[in-house]
Amino acid sequence: MTDNQNEFIKERLAPCGLHCGKCFAFAGGRIHELSRELQAALGNFGAYAERFVTLLNDPVYASYPEFTKFLDHLAEGGCGGCRREECRLFASCGVRPCARERNVDFCFQCAEFPCDRTGFDENLRRRHVAINERMREIGVERYYEAIRDLPRY
Template sequence: MEYNDVVKHLAPCGLDCMRCADYEHGEIKQLSSRLIQLLGNFRPVAKMKTEKQPIFNGYSQFEAILTSFSNGSCSGCRGENVQCPITTCSAKTCHKEKNVDFCFQCNEYPCEKQFTGRLRDRWRYINDRMKEIGVIEYYYEQVKLPRY
C-alpha cells in the first residue's frame, strides 16, 4: 500500500477510519449490510427459536443495531461529513492549518490542545509509533488489531 492510500484510511490523529463503525466506506458498514441481506426475513425464525434459546427475544434490538451500523455515513475526519463521536479532537482542522497529514509531523507535536486522559495517551502512542516505524508500517501493524 502506498503512503497516499494509508492517508485515506487513517485520520489525522492516527485512528483508523476505515475500520470505524460509523465510516461510510468502512468494513463494518459493508459487513452489516451484507448480514442484513443474508438474514432477510429472519424475524419469524428468531421468534420460533426463543423457546429453546431465549437470547432471540432480543433479536429486534440486534436488528436495530445492525441497521444502524449499515447506515454509517461519516466521511472520516479528512472529509466534509465528519460524524466522529470524539468531539474534542483538534486534529480534524489543525492538520490543514499546519499542512501535515498526521499530528506527529507537526513541529508543535505533542501539543496541549489534543485530548486529555486515556485518549491523549492513546493518541500519543499512535503518533509516536508512526514516527518510530513509519506510517505505512504502522498501518499494517494496527490493521491486525481490533479497532475498539
C-alpha cells in the first residue's frame, strides 16, 4: 500500500475501525454529498409541498418542513473524521486518545486489545471488536476494500 493510499484509508477509518467516511456527519462523505444534491434537486419544492397536501389529497406533503430540517442537518457534514477531531457521535469515546497514547493506528495493533477503554455501549463494543479482529485477520487495506461501498448504519 502506498503512503497516499494508507493516509486516505486512515482518514476514512477511525482508530476503532468504524468508517468515518460513511458517517452522516463526515464532510465530503457520500451522505453529505447526496444530501446537498437532493437539496439542489428539490429547489423551491416547499412552496409546492404545501399545495400538494390539498391538490393531491396527500397529507404526507405536510411533513416536508420537518424533512427539510433533517436534510439540512445531513447536508452540513462538518466533521473531519475521528483522526482530525473528537468524535461527534460518541461523547464517551476513549479510543482516539488511547490510540494516540499507545501510538497505534487501530485498536487491534495494541497488545491490550480488546480492552475496556473504549467507552462504547455493549452493541458498539461488539462491533468494534469484530471490525478490529477482521482487520487483523485480512489487513487494513483489504478490510477497507471490502466495506468501502457498504452503508455504515
